[in-house]
Amino acid sequence: MMEKMIFGRYVPADSVIHRMDPRSKLIIVLLFVCVVFIANNAITYGALVVYTLLMLAMSKVPMRFVFGGLKLVFILIIFTFLMHIFLTREGPIIFELGWFKVYEEGLRQGIFISLRFFLLILITSILTLTTAPIAITDGLESLLGPLKKLKFPVHELALMMSIALRFIPTLMEETDKIMKAQSARGVEFSSGPVKDRVMAIIPLLIPLFVSSFKRAEELATAMEARGYRGGDGRTRYRKLVWSGIDTLMLLLLLALTILLIIFRT
């Protein structure tokens, strides 16, 4: 559960998007975040929607996976929309009911801003749904590579991320075990007043912390025993391959950008 919350919900499949290099996907998402802000009218937003839906279709990820995890996001989007409807007071009034007035500008902004928000979420979901977390880590490490010259600990961060990924299921299992052990000793995790339930976390967290430190120490010993001595002089087993699809996809985004610049008002 938690694994899904933190690291997206990778859905293995064989699609164009799945086969893309994680680096190109990361670059595209990053650029898309900027490109979205160019749009300012119906045509340009329309183009963004078409592009995003095209990506979604190419990813072959079933809709229920895409929208399943977005409930909270929808609430946020609706909230943003309503905020604009209620608070923006510009342009002619288009609807009036007693004290409640909707202005044209409010409606326009409400739609555009929540749409922008929605598209950003959708495109990042496509990234996490089609890319294994470890591949995202590899991609980030490779993209941030140049920062090594500035003494930025790229390798260490990537290693931390991959170890975190590796240990999440282990720690989830352990949490489950500790919860059961503490329940057997009379701790209530799922009923009673909120205050008690919050307090019940303590006998869960403390053993979890203690054992995590022990794990960390043993893992460090095991790594050292296998010759780990930092990032210098290490080779890589996983290999990222930049293919024609990746270049093509970047060009597609470039085309979209040009289109947006031409048609914006």
Add this chain to the structure above:
Amino acid sequence: MKNSLVQIRNLSFKYDENADYALKDVTFDIYEGEWLAIVGHNGSGKSTMAKLLNGLNFPKEGSITVDGLLLSEETVWDIRDKIGMVFQNPDNQFVGTTVQDDVAFGLENHGIEREEMIKRVHNALESVKMEQFLDQEPHHLSGGQKQRVAIAGVLALRPNIIVLDEATSMLDPRGREEVLETIRQLKASQEMTVISITHDLEEAAKADRMIVMNKGQLYREGSPEDIFQLDEELISLGLDIPFPVKMSKMLKGLNIPVSKHHLSEEELVEELWTSHLKM
């Protein structure tokens, strides 16, 4: 006797200045190609010994020489290349996110070319019979399978010596047998020296040689036959004796002629069913 591969001389170690010695004046040799079992009560210094051997800790006094190299800050990485270690907890030594990544971890550390890595990862996994699990994630593997992956990770680095620090103690009997069988086959096929730290005396009984540790000191060194002759003494050291040995002794006590104290159940059964009991 075979060639001495590791010489440990007057080794002493403390974790803390004020603490007691975790190891005190330990001297012994490890011979090429042998299976050496180290036994002893909890806290007798077995794991400390293993960590010193690999330079994970440095001795306060005494010296360790591995394959002609004296262990020091300068040689520690070369010595680590010669000695592979498998630890007790299967989860806490699994570094990679998948089986093949984990096996490759040590190779990556040594800066080995990718082509070569792929070959070695596959070979190593094949020799522990885990090649069909290449992309499996650790939480989908059993404890025994994880330990076999850990062994593959060590094998890929081609060490001369493999140290198992209670590597089977968290496994069920089936997993334990799987792992030991893997090691036995590897030892036979690749001329490896195996040092097995264990509480399982049945396993120790199958070793070529045994070392008994007591309170940080080397208590006795010898063949399993010799060591299990000690019986009462072993029990006073917090150890037990394997069931077949106990059984042979009891049979003797009942005046049933058993030729010797058998170390394995098969041997004992073999003698019993072929003997002509005159009762």
